[in-house]
Amino acid sequence: MIELKSAAEIERMAVTGRFVGELLAELKTVAAVGVNLMDVERHARRRIKERGAESCYWDYAPSFGRGPFRNVLCLSVNDAVLHGLPHDYVLADGDLLSIDMAVGIDGWVADSALSFVVGTPAPADLKLIEATEVALDAAIAAAQPGGKLGDISAAIGEVAHSYGYRVNSEFGGHGIGRTMHEDPHVSNTGRAGRGMKLTPGLTLALEPWLCATTDKITYDADGWTIRSADGSRTAHSEHTVAITPDGPQVLTLRPATAPAA
Structure with missing residues (x-):
């Protein structure tokens, strides 16, 4: 079932979205060459607890995956693109990292993701990231x-x-609001003019993700981490967006300058 949100409810989602955007910007400064992924995860756990928010990932147990997730971030490195399970890995120069997070505050959820290169970027990686960002803007x-x-x-x-x-x-x-995953599903390819009508009050998490040289994926033995089937680099960009009478409203915008960690 699709629930349309009121203007007041969208503003409550925007409160959550601002926190998600701020924390993602902050995590981008935390994740540097020589930093362990688990330190990025622990930093996010601390910030979420301080805010009084609740992670939508902790104890998440969908039909895919192996047991509850038990982390607050998806951290996907290089050929990993979605649902990357935080683990003991030290970021190296040139790694392409995607961070995805969803939290709830006072019963309202927001979800967002970004990709960036740690240290020295390869031009091909920057192009791939740019493609997901431009696709998200579109x-x-x-x-x-x-x-x-x-x-x-x-x-x-x-x-x-x-x-x-x-x-x-x-x-x-996907749809989003009171929970992380609501109807409808939003495919990353399709035909214009088809499908359900976009009505004010509809709230969506839009998330283009791409693999450099394939459209096939594989799963790690952990049951969570999704990788490009050919080992090529990947990238992922996402925002939570509300349809309003005046047009789309992005609820998870990130500040231009991240707050001090």
């Missing part, structure tokens, strides 16, 4: 009241293909 621009869900999917797919990448449609965006 998806947000297409999230107009009166439009169709397929407009969003088509916008993402068109950008990905323009950059020379193929799109996997097994995982994509």
Whole structure:
């Protein structure tokens, strides 16, 4: 079932979204060459606890995965793109890291992700990250009241293909609000003018993700971490967006300058 949110409820989601955006910006400064992924995870746990928020990932146990997640971040490195399980790994120069997080505050959830290179970036990695960011911008621009869900999917797919990448449609965006995953599913490729009507009050997590040279994925033995099937680099960008009468409202914007850690 799809629940449309009131303007007051969207503002409550925006409170959560501001915290998510601020913390992701902060974590980008924490994750540096020589830093262990578990230190990034522990930093996020501390900040979430201080805020009185609740992680949507902790104890998350969907049909995929092996047991409860028991972490507050998805940390995916290089060829890992989604649901990366935090583990004992020290970031090296040139690693491409994707951080994904979703939390709830006072019963309202926001979800966001970003990718960046730790240390010295390779041009191919920067291009891949840029493609996901441009695709996300296009998806947000297409999230107009009166439009169709397929407009969003088509916008993402068109950008990905323009950059020379193929799109996997097994995982994509989703509705969000009182819980992390709500209807509808938002594919990262599709046809404009198709699907459900975009109505004010609809809240969506839009999340283009790409693999450099394939659209196939594999799972690690941990049952969570999803990787490109050919070992190529990956990237992931995500924002929580509300459809309003005046157009799309991004609820998880990140500050230009991160607060001191």
